[in-house]
Amino acid sequence: MLGTDGAARLGELHTPHGLVQTPAFMPVGTQGSVKAMRQRDLEEAGAQIILGNTYHLYLRPGDQLIARRGGLHRFIAWPHPILTDSGGYQVFSLADRRKIAEDGAEFRSHLDGSPHLLTPESATDIQARLGSDIAMVLDECLAYPATRDEAARSMERSVRWAARCRARLTQIREGASGEIGATNAGQAQFGIVQGGVFQDLRERSAASTVDIGFDGYAIGGLSVGEPLDLMYTVVADTAHRLPEAQPRYLMGTGTPEDLVECVARGVDMFDCVLPTRNARNGQLFTSQGRVNIRNARYAEDEGPVDPACTCYTCRTHSRAYLRHLYMAGEMSAGALNTLHNLSFYLDTMRRIRDAISLRTFDRFRQEFLRSVSRLSLDS
RNA sequence: GGGGAGGUGGCGGAGCGGUCAAUCGCAGCAGGCUGUAAACCUGCCGCCCAACGGGCUACGGAGGUUCGAACCCUCCCCUCCCCA
Numbered sequence: 001m002l003g004t005d006g007a008a009r010l011g012e013l014h015t016p017h018g019l020v021q022t023p024a025f026m027p028v029g030t031q032g033s034v035k036a037m038r039q040r041d042l043e044e045a046g047a048q049i050i051l052g053n054t055y056h057l058y059l060r061p062g063d064q065l066i067a068r069r070g071g072l073h074r075f076i077a078w079p080h081p082i083l084t085d086s087g088g089y090q091v092f093s094l095a096d097r098r099k100i101a102e103d104g105a106e107f108r109s110h111l112d113g114s115p116h117l118l119t120p121e122s123a124t125d126i127q128a129r130l131g132s133d134i135a136m137v138l139d140e141c142l143a144y145p146a147t148r149d150e151a152a153r154s155m156e157r158s159v160r161w162a163a164r165c166r167a168r169l170t171q172i173r174e175g176a177s178g179e180i181g182a183t184n185a186g187q188a189q190f191g192i193v194q195g196g197v198f199q200d201l202r203e204r205s206a207a208s209t210v211d212i213g214f215d216g217y218a219i220g221g222l223s224v225g226e227p228l229d230l231m232y233t234v235v236a237d238t239a240h241r242l243p244e245a246q247p248r249y250l251m252g253t254g255t256p257e258d259l260v261e262c263v264a265r266g267v268d269m270f271d272c273v274l275p276t277r278n279a280r281n282g283q284l285f286t287s288q289g290r291v292n293i294r295n296a297r298y299a300e301d302e303g304p305v306d307p308a309c310t311c312y313t314c315r316t317h318s319r320a321y322l323r324h325l326y327m328a329g330e331m332s333a334g335a336l337n338t339l340h341n342l343s344f345y346l347d348t349m350r351r352i353r354d355a356i357s358l359r360t361f362d363r364f365r366q367e368f369l370r371s372v373s374r375l376s377l378d379s
Numbered sequence: 380g381g382g383g384a385g386g387u388g389g390c391g392g393a394g395c396g397g398u399c400a401a402u403c404g405c406a407g408c409a410g411g412c413u414g415u416a417a418a419c420c421u422g423c424c425g426c427c428c429a430a431c432g433g434g435c436u437a438c439g440g441a442g443g444u445u446c447g448a449a450c451c452c453u454c455c456c457c458u459c460c461c462c463a
Contacts, residue, residue, distance in 0.1 A: 026414095056416090141414070220414070281412065
């Protein structure tokens, strides 16, 4: 922790592969690749840490193969920090192809239909072999809406799974590392708070998870369809129950507005597919709001995507050209758009950190939210 | 000159007596995407309207048969292919 401004926190995360300044946004690179981006572009855009996914990398190319290649960092040539998600999100997103039992989650592979069991222990082992700097516990990302009863049961199981993940990592740290083929001795592990949108469940989940004891804590199970204000409430309510000296990671969020709003509620780390996926689908985030580059109104627009942006895309190309590339189905559209969106996200995080450091975060927040809603007000 | 195939909405291409303003694909227009089964998905796509309904104009052109025609008949115009 380097400082605070209200509930917003400024910090540094030290990992075996370097430093991460927080609040941080982590681009999602599910399969060991931030789609459409080269590692060099990621560095230039200011990414300090990226995500990988346990489930996807286990299925293909396989965690054993990656361990033989020297671990995920070496395999994908990204020498900076990596966080791996546990596959807990796939429990949610692949709901119709999985079965949850106390032991773990059984999936039918989306690649070839073969059955695979992901347990707290195997998810921990796989991540140890991948060698990420931060491993996540296996949890159940609960769908919204869910009844109180479902949320309670799911949350309690996630807590039991978290304890098993922690126990497994302890074994690895205390000697099982070689046998398992772990590739990162300094790997940290984060617990995940669940509990749906129920305040008391979140409170119990936070207490139990903190009780187990992790290197950092995530808030999971949000941005799954619940109303925005409810999400903000849950975040605010959960974040302050987590240990002050440790990083807080809001999983799967969000829009640029979400990032600012949740930093304001005490969150330090974010990841989200929105900037990358939406870029490939033609939606660009700018300081003035969202631009759908497919729209006919940009066909002859000479201006840059975002006049306030200094990324390669904005420095070099017009909206007209970017629209043409998108409409023509050119691969470069995805690449240029992703570069811009990630640059905008990462630049926003930089500005957030500066504002917290100058203790002007609240003013920044007001101005940012007004600015970002400009385009939508116009139209 | 002889033989054959065909002309349908921006394009390609179904339909071959009523349930056709017309399947489908492309193009076009718009929307959605929040720990990635996503360079994906959805909607609209003849014109007009007091519009989950109604009106008008439509399937090369002109006639005709029929209660009813994009679909059947006649003539005309135009494409394409094969043989000379």
